[in-house]
Amino acid sequence: MxxxxxxxxxxxxxxxxxxxxxxxxxxxxxCRFFQTGSCTKGEACPYSHSLLNRSVVASQEDEPKRDDFTRTIDGAFVQFEAGARVSKIRLPSDFSAVRISGLPLNTSEKSVRDMFAERGLHVSVDDVHMLQMEGSCGASVRSDDVLFSKKTCAIIQPGFTWEGARIYATPIAAPMPSGHNARRVDCKKVHISWHKAxxxxxxxxxxxxxxxxxxxxxxxxxxxxxxxxxxxxxxxxxxxxxxxxxxxxxxxxxxxxxxxxxxxxxxxxxxxxxxxxxxxxxxxxxGLPTYSADAGQATTIIRSLLTNVGPLEYFEVMLETNARRVKATARFLDEEDARRAVEQLDKKELPFHPKARLTVQMVYSAKFKTGTNIYDAVCPKILPQQKIWKNQNITFRAYNSTDPLRRFRLLKIEGESANDVVVAKADLESILAGVVAKENGITLWDSSLKANGKLYQAIKKLEKECSVVILRDKLKSELRLFGAQDCCEVAQLRLAELIRVESLSTSTRAIELDPHKFFWACHGGFRKIATRLGPEKASFDIISTPKKIVISGPLEDYDVALAIIEGREQVAEPVELLEPGEAAQECSVCWTEADTPIKTACGHVYCLECFERSCIVGDVTTAAFAVLCHGNKGNCRSVIGVEDLQEHLSSAVLEDVLERSFSSHIKRNPNEFRHCPTPDCGYIYRVTSDSRIQNCPNCLRPTCSACHEPHVGMSCAEHHYLMSEGYQEFRKLKEDLGIKDCPMCKTPMEKISGCNHMTCAVCNCHICWVCLKTFPSSDQVYDHMAELHGGLYDVAEVPM
Structure with a gap:
């Protein structure tokens, strides 16, 4: 038997x-529950978790996130909207937060939000982050109402019950918003690992x-x-x-x-x-396992250790079934929580296995969005760097393009050493920036490159012959080369020869257009010039102020264009079936065949380069910086949506656009925000009507938010009194020199000649020089001067 x-x-x-x-x-x-994150059995589940490896189930950290257009700039949290316009600016001092403990199990973010709403406190679901606690739930709740934590604690006092549970509220430091990290080192993520049973x-x-x-x-x-x-x-x-x-x-x-x-x-x-x-x-x-907690229970315990430190954006366990340690990644909402988690939890005994230790390491990462053509060209330079990074335990990833035309690639570098990641970031930025084409230290450029003429077409041909990418920057008047070192050297020599030959036979001249001539150009005039000279010799620049027609060719072509504009030479009306900018591949800015065409949501086509330039320049005729469409002869003026900005701009250009918009907003709103007076500090503070001394969080300089002076221990009046003698002398000197301060931003101005209408070069407000009254437009200034001051000029300056 x-x-x-x-x-x-x-x-x-x-x-x-x-x-x-x-x-x-x-x-x-x-296991469908494991795929959704709700399986509690982990690898002990009788269904195939091992089949769900990282190549099948995308990691949250690897999925390209949709940009929420929140940035940390000059110490502020800035939210942008369509047109890259600033919609909201928040400072760290604007936030407050509480931690709620003792909530019933399975409490959701929505129910917490509703609980606050019933008591007159309004928070967003996105600002409620659930915490796992033993036998109950908790939540970290943030608000941009600075009195939020005080109001909450006044309502939720000891003994307060909700849904049959006794809950408690404790003020905590508010976790800061999680902004996009393009071109910046992000350090809110940690790597966690522990021994499997x-x-x-x-x-x-x-x-x-x-x-x-x-x-x-x-x-x-x-x-x-x-x-x-x-x-x-x-x-x-x-x-x-x-x-x-x-x-x-x-x-x-x-x-x-x-x-x-x-x-x-x-x-x-x-x-x-x-x-x-x-x-x-x-x-x-x-034998018996080293600990009794199954994979799901162990994961829940580890996650609760992290959420007790601070709220998480996500927590993800890596599906590596053949490893001896469980590996996970967590991203905190606040960088300080990530640092605190490393300090408190690294080398900590596992609650379910006292003989083993938990490992928690800070992760530093930086992301870049660059053109696919640029990435392909600089790959020979990235590959040797990648080997160096690998030896430093820095990972480099290039994600496949997600847009249908595959114009861009998302790149990421990541590691556990802050210094190594910063150095790697600088190396990658240098590679992606390319090299400026020069000869004997002088930048190679020809004015004809402002248009898509013969020289530009020759350069595009040179790109293919030399296996490089050559980008034209009209704003900086330079050419940038991308590719292998030897290919760039050959291309640079040939570029110098092309430009040398071209400069002997042609040049570029711009014809500025007043409003009347611009209207004429939009309604057939530019077409007459392009038909007479050839489309490669004439281009339309409707971004600049004033508008221009650019002629690339000899002086004779420029004279012909002037003659057509002035009516001295007659040209037959061109046959035109489609409106300018409406042809399938015609750029709405330069009115020539679009080079690397893109189409906006409003249906207008641009050269990729023209679109980038129009975004960077923005629209200066509105009260605030905005990126508007130039289609339909400049009459579209639709606000370019965030989707178009995200889709068509590289990370470098997009960040430039957002920073320009923010800088313009601060300059145009000096009564709301000011920059710290310390040179090179750059942080901003909020202007207040009452005197408040606040220390800059960056340089610690004390500044009064009302009068903008560092008068610690005294009122604004006392400070002004002490400074009055010197101030009066300085004011007298400015009066003697004819210098006045802008009423809005206090920038000194001097009037040399002309009428009494002044425009501040810093905040762009319109000013009457006689009484220093400000107006939103120039027309209102002229009406004011004619009505109250008897004309536009001083009596002594009336032109004869």
Whole structure:
């Protein structure tokens, strides 16, 4: 008779055709709960988690995030809207937060929001972050109402009950908004790892030779348990391990002990690992796991340790089933929470396994969005750098383009050393910036490159011949080369020769257009010039102020264009089936065939370069910086949506646009925000009507938010009194020199000649020089001067 234990063992070895092993069972169907993050059993789940590796289930950190257009600029949290306009500016001092504890289990962000709304406190669901606590829930709630924490604590006092639970509110430091991290080093993420539960296994063999052979196969990794390599000890001779067997049938006994065996492994899994029948053991004894918490429970405990430090944006466990440690990634909302988590939790004993330690490491990363053509060109320079980064444990990833035309690639560098990541970021930025084409230290440029003429077409041909990318920057009047070092050197020599030859035969001249001539140009005039001279010699610049027609060619072509504009030369009306800017591939800015065409949501086509330039320049005729469409002869003026900005601009250009918009907003609103007076500090502070001394969080300089002076320990009046003598002398000197301060931003101005209408070069407000009254437009200034001051000029300056 075979014992019950032996019977169970036999069924696991001889019944393989009838009973699926644990490994076979896992390979049947993926667990849908695991895919959604709601499975609590982890790898102990009887469905296939091992099938869901990182190549199948996208990691949250690797998925390109939609830009929320929030930036941290000059110490402020800035929210942008359509047209890259500033919609909201918040400072760290504007926020307050509370932590709510004792909430009922399964409380959601929405129910917490509703609880606050019922009591007259309004918060967004996005500002509620749930915390996992033992036997209950908690929440971190943030608001940009600076009195929010005081109001909350006044309502939720000790003994306050909600949904049958007694809850408590505690003021905490407000976690800052999680802005986009393009071109900046982000350090809100941490890597976490801990030992998986393992167990020891003893295998009994009748032959020492077989036992040693099996030990060697496990040690080499030829035999794996649940696809994981384990540690095998040497075969040792031992007394029979299983007393239920007759000693006469077990005259010789050899044992091999396996360690680091996954805790989820069963006897059948060990048998499945030994693929050859002749190597199978007679008996298997499975030890207890190192800890009893299953994978799901352990993950929940680790996550709760992190959320007790601060709210998380996400928490993700890596699906590496053959590793000996569980690896996870978490991203905090606040950088300080990430640092605190490393300080408090790294090397901490695991709650479910006191003999093991938790590892928590800070992760530093930077992302870039660059043109696909540029990335392909500079790959030869990135590859050797990538080897250096790998030796420094810095990872580099280039994600596939997500836009249909595959114009851009998202790049990311990441590592656990802040200094190494900063250096790697600078190296990658330098590569992606390309090199400015020069000859003998002088930048190579020709004025004809302002248009898409013969020289520009020759350069595009040169690109293909030299296997480089050449970008034209009209704003800076320079050419940038991207490619392998030797290819760029050859291209630079040939560029110099092309420009040298071109400069001898042609030049570019701009014809500025007043409103009347601009109207004429939009309604057929420019077409007449392009038809007469050739489309490669004439281009339309409707971004600049004033508008221009650019002529690339000899002086004779310029004279012909002037004659047509002034009516001295008649040209037949061109045949035009489509309106300018409406042709399928005609740029709305330069009115020539679009080079690398893109189309905006309002349906107008641009050269990619013209679109970038129009975004950077923005619209200066409105009260605030805005990116508007120039289609339909400049009459479209639709606000360019954030989707178009995100889709068509590289990260470098997009950040420039947003920073220009922010800078313009601060200059135009000096009564709301000012820059710190410390040179090169750059941080801003909020202007107040009452005197408040505040220390700059960057340079710590004290400044009064009302009068903008550092008068610590005294009122504004006292400070002005002490400064009055010197101030009066300085004011008298400015009066003698005819210098006045802008009423809005206090910038000194001097009037040399002309009428009494002044425009501040800093904040762009319109000023009457006589009485210093300000107006939103120039027309109102002229009406004011004519009505109150009798004209536009001083009496002594009236032109004869």
């Amino acid at each position: 075979m014992s019950a234990r032996a019977s169970r063992l036999a069924s696991s070895t001889t019944g393989r055709g009838h009973h699926a092993s644990a490994q076979d069972r896992r390979a049947t169907t993926p 393992v167990r020891n296994v003893w295998m009994n063999f009748a032959s020492g030779e077989v036992a040693q052979r099996v030990s060697d196969l496990f040690s080499k990794g030829a035999y794996r348990i649940l696809n994981q390599k384990v540690t095998a000890g040497a075969a040792t001779e031992a007394r029979p391990a299983f007393q239920s067997w007759s000693p006469s049938k077990n005259r010789e006994s050899w044992t091999v002990m396996l360690t680091e065996v996954p805790a989820t492994a069963e006897r059948s899994d060990i048998m499945d690992a030994i693929t050859q029948e002749k190597n199978r053991p007679r008996y298997i004894e499975v």
